[in-house]
Amino acid sequence: MIPSPIASLPARRVELAALLERWAAINSGSSHAAGLARMAAELRATFAAAFPAASFEELAADAPDYNPPGAKALRFRLRPSAPLQVFLCGHYDTVYGADDPFQACRWLDADTLNGPGVTDMKGGLVTLLAALQAFEQTPHAAQIGWEILLTPDEETGSHGTRALFEDAARRHHFGFVFEPARPNGDIIHSRKGTGGAIVTCHGRAAHAAKIPNDGRSAILGLAAFLLAAAKIPAELPGVLVNTGNIKGGSAATNVVPDFAQAELDLRVTKISDEAPLFARLRALAAEVAAAHEVKFDLNLWLNRPPKENHATEAALFPEFQRAGVDVGMKPFNWVHGGGASDGNLLGAAGLPCFDGIGPEGDHLHSAREYCRVNTLAPRAQTVALFLHRLASGEVPFPR
Numbered sequence: 001m002i003p004s005p006i007a008s009l010p011a012r013r014v015e016l017a018a019l020l021e022r023w024a025a026i027n028s029g030s031s032h033a034a035g036l037a038r039m040a041a042e043l044r045a046t047f048a049a050a051f052p053a054a055s056f057e058e059l060a061a062d063a064p065d066y067n068p069p070g071a072k073a074l075r076f077r078l079r080p081s082a083p084l085q086v087f088l089c090g091h092y093d094t095v096y097g098a099d100d101p102f103q104a105c106r107w108l109d110a111d112t113l114n115g116p117g118v119t120d121m122k123g124g125l126v127t128l129l130a131a132l133q134a135f136e137q138t139p140h141a142a143q144i145g146w147e148i149l150l151t152p153d154e155e156t157g158s159h160g161t162r163a164l165f166e167d168a169a170r171r172h173h174f175g176f177v178f179e180p181a182r183p184n185g186d187i188i189h190s191r192k193g194t195g196g197a198i199v200t201c202h203g204r205a206a207h208a209a210k211i212p213n214d215g216r217s218a219i220l221g222l223a224a225f226l227l228a229a230a231k232i233p234a235e236l237p238g239v240l241v242n243t244g245n246i247k248g249g250s251a252a253t254n255v256v257p258d259f260a261q262a263e264l265d266l267r268v269t270k271i272s273d274e275a276p277l278f279a280r281l282r283a284l285a286a287e288v289a290a291a292h293e294v295k296f297d298l299n300l301w302l303n304r305p306p307k308e309n310h311a312t313e314a315a316l317f318p319e320f321q322r323a324g325v326d327v328g329m330k331p332f333n334w335v336h337g338g339g340a341s342d343g344n345l346l347g348a349a350g351l352p353c354f355d356g357i358g359p360e361g362d363h364l365h366s367a368r369e370y371c372r373v374n375t376l377a378p379r380a381q382t383v384a385l386f387l388h389r390l391a392s393g394e395v396p397f398p399r
């Protein structure tokens with residue numbers, strides 16, 4: 001039995017599509033202060049009108065090296081003393097800056113909207129809104145309290161909002177991250193943690209033609225290090241190492257270069273992968289330094305820890321699948337994802353959550369990004385029905 005406010009959600013298809021088009025037309029690139037402010041004002045007005053009883057706070061999302069001044073997170077809360085507390089989140093920044101040529105939506109067919117952020121993740125924000133609107137009209141809604149957090153800086157690493165997620169993780173039982181679903185409808189089982197490295201190699205400058213030559217090339221030292229580092233994933237399954245860029249030497253080609261530097265992207269599947277990965281990189285630097293008579297400085301970090309699958313997620317996932325099938329979606333599964341999201345921060349802080357539950361789409365972070373608009377309502381119905389079953393006690397929450 002599906003409560004009628006949930007069953008009737010597909011009737012909002014045209015309205016939800018129009019809302020998505022309106023939000024996608026607002027440029028809210030992570031560094032575009034005015035666009036973020038405009039998007040925040042839109043969201044504040046829409047969510048406040050939808051949930052007039054919810055409390056609202058505008059929270060500073062300061063991270064001077066990453067976020068433009070004035071970036072704000074929006075928080076809405078309702079029934080903070082209800083027995084079950086759930087957390088729903090989405091980011092409203094996109095990767096497309098104010099000067100990006102990709103600024104407008106266009107319909108590729110009746111179901112497919114191409115546009116900036118349509119699936120990552122303004123479509124997710126539309127889904128979140130519609131899901132809670134439907135749930136609020138169901139008979140046992142009072143059993144669940146909720147918090148919505150809408151943030152301006154996910155695409156640059158959530159540097160200004162990390163503490164808000166960690167804080168939220170402590171006061172909730174379960175979370176929902178409305179990042180896009182996979183193109184086939186699957187959601188996220190777990191995500192890799194993301195980090196990086198700056199590897200600096202110092203050699204010894206000399207005339208390139210000196211015989212014998214006591215120069216030590218920092219470029220060759222760094223190259224040896226990078227080639228060996230690229231093989232680490234074969235030794236440590238679940239780890240990824242990508243050299244993103246290199247620089248070094250000077251315009252003078254007759255000089256043995258004494259400086260070279262590379263920036264790496266590092267990813268881990270489990271938090272326990274971090275220590276062996278960092279140890280292996282340090283050991284490699286020591287080996288190459290000895291062989292090439294150069295010196296290395298390694299700056300290694302993990303920004304977002306991996307989102308590992310949680311026992312509560314595993315216990316509830318069959319019910320989430322069932323809710324999807326009951327509202328008429330094709331059956332979906334869950335898969336491991338290489339990219340990080342705010343689900344990583346929630347998972348590491350101990351909050352079980354379903355991630356990647358937004359609409360279906362593909363080609364995120366490119367001008368080919370699209371959203372399957374006909375999946376907005378069913379995705380919202382799935383969340384609403386799942387919440388309704390938790391609220392009514394039909395699905396017991398594992399304590």
Ligand SMILES: [Zn+2]
Binds near residue numbers: 091180
């Ligand atoms: Zn996203």
